Amino acid sequence: MAVGGCFCGNIRIEYTGQILASALCHCRDCRKLTGCPFSYDFIVKSAELHVSGSPKVVAKTADSGNAISNYFCPDCGTPLFGRKANFSEEPAETTVVRAGIFDDRGILNERKPELEIFTDSRLEWVCSIEKASQFSGMLAPQESDSS
Numbered sequence: 001m002a003v004g005g006c007f008c009g010n011i012r013i014e015y016t017g018q019i020l021a022s023a024l025c026h027c028r029d030c031r032k033l034t035g036c037p038f039s040y041d042f043i044v045k046s047a048e049l050h051v052s053g054s055p056k057v058v059a060k061t062a063d064s065g066n067a068i069s070n071y072f073c074p075d076c077g078t079p080l081f082g083r084k085a086n087f088s089e090e091p092a093e094t095t096v097v098r099a100g101i102f103d104d105r106g107i108l109n110e111r112k113p114e115l116e117i118f119t120d121s122r123l124e125w126v127c128s129i130e131k132a133s134q135f136s137g138m139l140a141p142q143e144s145d146s147s
């Protein structure tokens with residue numbers, strides 16, 4: 001089980017499932033919402049992600065064209081996770097957790113990013129991760145300069 005939380009500690013999360021994938025995203029939205037050159041994310045099963053506290057939700061249409069809900073600590077502002085916005089009761093099947101919120105650095109060390117997306121927007125001084133699949137935009141379409 002992986003546990004984590006925000007900077008101030010008011011929001012805690014527990015994840016009881018397998019991490020499906022680890023990724024870096026270089027899109028402009030991720031820069032804004034993390035304040036960092038890119039986001040480092042774990043894709044997880046929503047049903048196995050348990051959240052204590054009440055994150056603030058901000059919905060926005062992403063570069064991909066999908067409406068994405070991003071969740072933040074309402075007190076300290078830590079970006080926690082995001083998922084496709086939908087308007088039913090059921091949350092989207094997968095959730096993209098900002099990996100840095102996990103407490104145990106061991107988990108982060110184990111999950112070196114397997115893929116990088118929106119590499120067209122990668123800052124010039126940021127190197128690609130060795131062996132990570134490279135995607136110029138969202139997942140799937142054309143695989144770009146992967147070595």
Ligand SMILES: [Zn+2]
Pocket residue numbers: 006007008009010011073074075076077078
């Ligand atoms: Zn907080």
Ligand SMILES: [Zn+2]
Pocket residue numbers: 025026027028029030031039118
């Ligand atoms: Zn992004």
